[in-house]
Amino acid sequence: MAGPHTLAETERQVQARLGDLTLDFEAMAVVSNLFRAANAVRNHLERTVLAPADLTWTAFVVLWVVWIWDRVETRTIAAEGGFSKATLSGVLSTLESRGLVERARSESDGRLVDVTLTTAGRKLMRGLFPQFNDEERAITRHVEDLGSAAAMLRAMTLATE
Amino acid sequence: MAGPHTLAETERQVQARLGDLTLDFEAMAVVSNLFRAANAVRNHLERTVLAPADLTWTAFVVLWVVWIWDRVETRTIAAEGGFSKATLSGVLSTLESRGLVERARSESDGRLVDVTLTTAGRKLMRGLFPQFNDEERAITRHVEDLGSAAAMLRAMTLATE
DNA sequence: TGCGATTGGTTTGGGCCCGAACGATCGAGC
DNA sequence: GCTCGATCGTTCGGGCCCAAACCAATCGCA
Known part of the structure; x- marks a missing residue:
């Protein structure tokens, strides 16, 4: 601004x-x-x-969450990623059509949908995340105290909830 | 994330x-x-x-920039707001149709477009900004050192450019 | 003065983004 | 068993968002 x-x-x-x-x-x-x-x-x-x-920011976040947690319910992805379930629904369809994730209705609760990465999805993330982390390191290279920086940002997040 | x-x-x-x-x-x-x-x-x-x-985030940012600088070229708004000129073009059309801003082709350079707030736009901002700032204060209330927080964020912004 | 390169804003096409409405499913309590 | 309320994911409509293509205006430089 x-x-x-x-x-x-x-x-x-x-x-x-x-x-x-x-x-x-x-x-x-x-x-x-x-x-x-x-x-x-x-x-x-x-x-x-x-x-x-050929990934958007949100698509990458979705892939990241699923990659880390292996098998996640869609509601969890939306909560972790910080966007609405409506947004997630569209992004998941995009990723599914590209063969990177799979949707499967939960067996224990018919309302839920579990998401997993396909082999192609896992392969993509394994190649991408190290590059991503390298950039993260470069971006924060002039931040003196990473720990207190993270804490400060967390304080702002909490103050809005 | x-x-x-x-x-x-x-x-x-x-x-x-x-x-x-x-x-x-x-x-x-x-x-x-x-x-x-x-x-x-x-x-x-x-x-x-x-x-x-009934304002979106981006629309508010546009109004804010124009409000502060009174008469701005569109390229400046895009740079200050941090979004593309394509995005700005659409948002400006929305705001113009609502009678909050006005576009005027620059007299000194036929490529440029100057933007100003209408009376309704100024009135809206005068009512809105104090509320906005109150919320900003609440959001940052648990941040110990506001000065160093701002500096840390600036350091990250600079490191990406 | 003339003309190619640059700059500025708009349009286009595809994707993200949200709130609200919707249909399906579940679960608590009768 | 049945029903009512809550929960979940999807769909819909409207707006934002960007890169690329586009056209008009201007500038640089000979």
């Missing part, structure tokens, strides 16, 4: 429009930078790692 | 699949938490502040 302009300049402009209100500019800067970072990182990873494999 | 499961459990699963490779789990956790936070914050703000005004 806040961009090439300086922070001070942005504050000045906001103050000019809402001078009579008390605002929290530090909070504004943090939220703004959160989205700039997430956007930049996502675009970067999509271009460098995902595009060559 | 990483969700209800514990971090240690996730690492164990990844290690089981890629045990022979060196991975950076701390970097993985930071990137993962970055997206969880951004998703959670965005969804929260959309539901609490934006939905009542």
Whole structure:
């Protein structure tokens, strides 16, 4: 949200429009930078790692969750990935048509659908994830304390729930 | 990406699949938490502040940039907002049809288009932004050092460019 | 001055994204 | 057994999202 302009300049402009209100500019800067970072990182990873494999961001997240947990119910994937079940339904259909995942109705509960990776899906993830992690390392290389960075982000996530 | 499961459990699963490779789990956790936070914050703000005004996230960002800078070229909006010019073109059409912004071809350069807020657009932002900032304050209330948090996020953004 | 290269915004096509509505299934309590 | 409420995945409609193709305007450079 806040961009090439300086922070001070942005504050000045906001103050000019809402001078009579008390605002929290530090909070504004943090939220703004959160989205700039997430956007930049996502675009970067999509271009460098995902595009060559013809995968979208969300498709990769779905594959990742299924890969880690081997056999997952769709509701779990949606919760872990942070998107709606409606979105997941479409992405799963795409991945299924490409032969990367398989849907199977649960035997113990007829409402649930279990998802697993096909052999092709597992092979793809095994090749992709190391590249992905290399980029993650590069992206965070200038972050001093990774542990406290993760904790800070978790604090924001929790504060919204 | 990483969700209800514990971090240690996730690492164990990844290690089981890629045990022979060196991975950076701390970097993985930071990137993962970055997206969880951004998703959670965005969804929260959309539901609490934006939905009542019938605005999407991107539409609000566009309005915000134009509001701050009064008269902006579309290329600037796209750069500040962090999305493509193709996306912007569609969102601007939506906002224009709702009477919140106006497009005007630049007089000095026939390729450029300047965007301004209408009176209705300014009125909307004046009412909306204080609510938005209140939520931003609440979201960051458990972050100890807002300054270093913003710096950390900036470091990640810069590392991808 | 002329013309190829660059820049800027829009359009197009395909995919993601959500809330709401829907049909199927399950389970608690009678 | 039966029913009512809750849960699950899918579908639908509308909007966002991007890359690539496109056209108009401008610039660079001889």
